[in-house]
Amino acid sequence: MTAPETLLDPTGMDERTTDSTLAPRPGTLRGLTVGLLDNTKANATALLENIAQELRREHGAGEARLYTKDYFGTPVKQELLEQITEECDVVITAVGDCGSCSAATVADGVLFERAGVPTVSICSDSFLMSGSAMAGVQGFPGFDFLTVKHPVASLDAEQIHQRAVDAVPDVLRILGVEA
Template sequence: MIELVVPVLMDEPPPAGLQPAARRAFTKPIRVALIDNGKPKARELLEAICKALNTHIPVASSRLIAKGSASRVIDDEEVEAISAQADVVITGLGDCGACSACSLGDAVKMEAAGIPATVVITDVFTRHIASFATTLGMPGYHAAVVPHPIYAKDAETLSQIAQELAAVVATQLQGEAVPPQRDR
């Protein structure tokens, strides 16, 4: 039997007036939740981004949440548990249609719960995500875009991608008013 997975809840309309969580500059070390959808190299990339993020935002800790499937969105209980343990969330890896949509769905659910988030998507799925963000009630939602495909990249390349992306992720998580870097 083949199960068709549609990443849109057909029985619920998109939320009206959904807004991203409030952004602010983080002056104290933050707790970062990394929602790993299980795609090849997702965990490695998310962890590298979090490590590189520490050069832009002080990171106190990170927690990896491994989803059981890339083709599902986190449920309300998971949102509540993550919200209690994280100041920001990075989700991913979106490198196909359903997993991109579901990772975006994870980020949007965290935003709705008041936790700033971003989603890591490969460049070939940015239009898909832009369209789906509108469907979810958050048109114009940002994404941290990486080159496709990620699964073929070695550890050194993933680290380089993460270093290049860290400033973008920092801005997406705390807003445009990013304070100047201080020496660490």
């Protein structure tokens, strides 16, 4: 008789991935360190830095620290997750502007929330369904993430700045900060 086979769940679901509790919201950004997680997609750094600039100028956020993932299509590596969690009070991760990178951007947000850090994941609106599907796969179907108008990669500096300005109200809403 053969031994029973072990089935592996390809979604990565385990007992940790059924927690849909948000990290405590800060209420204010005054003096907080903002982590910016760039997934290496074109214009992700520019979008994140423009948002951070607006948060500092208009809402008193403290230092912004930029981090870069190894690859846009997979969730953040545990070592980088731990570093950002130790060094930052809130996180903004971007930009999901394709199927795999939007899913990974949302997965990153869920991972940071579960690690206790309030997070905003940013995807372009063309990939809302991909991001929503990943939230469900991660056991967090109501995970609130931000969408900006597609495209992002082909925008010039002025257009990226405008996308950032337009995104700030939703960044504040998701972080639980009064505008």
